[in-house]
Amino acid sequence: xxYVNIKITREGATQxxxxxxxxxxxxxxxxxxxxxxxxxxxVIDEIDTDNWGIGGESVTVRRARGS
Amino acid sequence: xxYVNIKITREGATQxxxxxxxxxxxxxxxxxxxxxxxxxxxVIDEIDTDNWGIGGESVTVRRARGS
Amino acid sequence: xxYVNIKITREGATQxxxxxxxxxxxxxxxxxxxxxxxxxxxVIDEIDTDNWGIGGESVTVRRARGS
Amino acid sequence: xxYVNIKITREGATQxxxxxxxxxxxxxxxxxxxxxxxxxxxVIDEIDTDNWGIGGESVTVRRARGS
Amino acid sequence: xxYVNIKITREGATQxxxxxxxxxxxxxxxxxxxxxxxxxxxVIDEIDTDNWGIGGESVTVRRARGS
Amino acid sequence: xxYVNIKITREGATQxxxxxxxxxxxxxxxxxxxxxxxxxxxVIDEIDTDNWGIGGESVTVRRARGS
Numbered sequence: 001x002x003y004v005n006i007k008i009t010r011e012g013a014t015q016x017x018x019x020x021x022x023x024x025x026x027x028x029x030x031x032x033x034x035x036x037x038x039x040x041x042x043v044i045d046e047i048d049t050d051n052w053g054i055g056g057e058s059v060t061v062r063r064a065r066g067s
Numbered sequence: 068x069x070y071v072n073i074k075i076t077r078e079g080a081t082q083x084x085x086x087x088x089x090x091x092x093x094x095x096x097x098x099x100x101x102x103x104x105x106x107x108x109x110v111i112d113e114i115d116t117d118n119w120g121i122g123g124e125s126v127t128v129r130r131a132r133g134s
Numbered sequence: 135x136x137y138v139n140i141k142i143t144r145e146g147a148t149q150x151x152x153x154x155x156x157x158x159x160x161x162x163x164x165x166x167x168x169x170x171x172x173x174x175x176x177v178i179d180e181i182d183t184d185n186w187g188i189g190g191e192s193v194t195v196r197r198a199r200g201s
Numbered sequence: 202x203x204y205v206n207i208k209i210t211r212e213g214a215t216q217x218x219x220x221x222x223x224x225x226x227x228x229x230x231x232x233x234x235x236x237x238x239x240x241x242x243x244v245i246d247e248i249d250t251d252n253w254g255i256g257g258e259s260v261t262v263r264r265a266r267g268s
Numbered sequence: 269x270x271y272v273n274i275k276i277t278r279e280g281a282t283q284x285x286x287x288x289x290x291x292x293x294x295x296x297x298x299x300x301x302x303x304x305x306x307x308x309x310x311v312i313d314e315i316d317t318d319n320w321g322i323g324g325e326s327v328t329v330r331r332a333r334g335s
Numbered sequence: 336x337x338y339v340n341i342k343i344t345r346e347g348a349t350q351x352x353x354x355x356x357x358x359x360x361x362x363x364x365x366x367x368x369x370x371x372x373x374x375x376x377x378v379i380d381e382i383d384t385d386n387w388g389i390g391g392e393s394v395t396v397r398r399a400r401g402s
Contacts, residue, residue: 001322003137003175003275006297007244013301015117019128020300022120028292032285033276039322041137041175042120043074045112045246050216053223053243054269054307061220068188070338070376074137075167082251084166086262089254091162096140099154100147106188108338108376109254110208112246121135121173141378149318153329156321176321177275179313179380184350187357187377195354202389204271204309204342207364214368221367229359233352234343240389242271242309255336255374283385287396290388310388311342313380 001039002029009059010046018044068106069096076126077113085111135173136163143193144180152178202240203230210260211247219245269307270297277327278314286312336374337364344394345381353379 004025022042029035049059071092089109096102116126138159156176163169183193205226223243230236250260272293290310297303317327339360357377364370384394 001175001277001320001327003177005273007271008297008301008303009269015125015127017300018117019120019125021296022125023123024296024300025293026120026123028289028296029274029276032288032292033281035276037123038121039173039175040121040123041135043114043137044118044120045114046118047244047246050219051245051247052269053220053227053245054239054241056224056227056238056241058216058220058223059269060216068143068186068193068376070141070378072139073163075163075169076135080167082259082261085251086254086259087166088162089259090257091166092159093254093257095155095158095162096142099151099158100142102142104257105255106374106376107255107257108336108374110248110338111252111254112248113252119135126135149326149328152318153321153326156326157324160321160324171324172322174322174324177315178319178321179315180319181378181380184353185379185381187354187361187379188373188375190358190361190372190375192350192354192357194350202309202344202387202394204311206340208338209364209368209370210336218367222363225363225367226360229356229363230341230343233355233359234348236343240307240309242269242307244271253336260336283393283395286385287388287393290393291391294388294391305391306389308389308391311382312386312388313382314386 002035004040004042005045006042007045007047009049009052011049013046069102069108071107071109072112073109074112074114076116076119078116080113136169138174138176139179140176141179141181143183143186145183147180203236205241205243206246207243208246208248210250210253212250214247270303272308272310273313274310275313275315277317277320279317281314337370339375339377340380341377342380342382344384344387346384348381
């Protein structure tokens with residue numbers, strides 16, 4: 001019954017990679033806490049780099065600077 | 068003053084249906100808890116089926132299989 | 135498969151009222167969008183009034199002033 | 202280490218305005234709580250006006266009426 | 269830089285189990301997407317069973333019935 | 336009409352500090368985007384250090400090590 005929300009920057013994660021995240025998190029919750037995979041929900045949000053900040057500036061600015 | 072976030076898969080909910088969800092949730096909070104509709108906020112997130120997992124796989128994969 | 139998060143101030147909602155919210159939201163999503171109740175998840179967060187702000191001040195301060 | 206999520210309606214916030222929000226929130230957490238800007242994360246979600254409700258109706262409807 | 273929020277019912281997850289979830293999700297994001305563990309944030313919310321609904325009823329009611 | 340959620344570790348933020356966060360974020364949204372303070376909602380979540388991970392380990396473990 002767990003609910004997991006994964007937020008990442010929108011920088012080209014593929015359908016396959018997102019499927020791996022969904023499977024991996026679901027397995028982890030079964031292995032660590034015995035949670036039933038059938039009712040484990042995973043939602044992935046991909047966020048534009050203009051809309052994600054860390055260190056007081058956007059990821060867009062950091063990427064432009066080479067960080 | 069409540070805040071409600073509804074997450075659904077992006078599969079064609081219409082403007083009218085979303086308006087019904089907003090009105091329905093707002094009414095429910097007034098009826099059950101006496102919450103003031105004027106300050107009840109509802110946010111609907113529509114999530115791509117690649118980005119929604121249940122049972123360890125994406126909704127895209129489940130839909131393709133006919134689930 | 136929807137996921138709904140309801141945030142309210144912690145001001146004495148009873149177990150029965152919370153059950154009504156869960157049932158009501160689940161019914162609404164079935165009626166409006168045909169969503170399967172079996173996989174509709176509802177999570178209610180009750181937030182201390184010190185930690186909820188509206189109009190630039192906490193609900194604690196507003197309640198003390200009679201708002 | 203704080204995490205801040207800002208949800209606004211999608212009504213034309215510019216890259217510069219979003220950068221100001223990121224910088225401003227990060228500064229606020231440093232000034233008020235001494236939080237380290239280097240690990241303060243800010244995520245801005247811009248929500249379609251059809252998907253944002255207040256007072257039991259969508260912002261789309263309110264804007265059309267002149268509210 | 270990812271942010272992950274895991275919501276589970278409050279039913280006795282130990283400090284060790286929560287540490288395993290944090291480490292496991294962080295590893296998964298490094299392995300699948302090459303995300304830097306140093307800036308991966310994981311927040312676990314434990315929710316009272318009265319406040320978690322599935323199938324239109326609370327987990328408290330389901331547990332009492334033996335589900 | 337914005338909604339802001341601030342998540343911090345539960346490490347003794349006072350009622351006054353939380354009031355400053357609420358006022359500060361509300362002012363920021365008014366100054367940067369012209370948002371109406373009357374309908375700006377701020378919710379602060381304080382998270383146990385066992386339940387907050389960064390760098391693959393909990394804040395509890397990091398604090399014990401002096402980080």
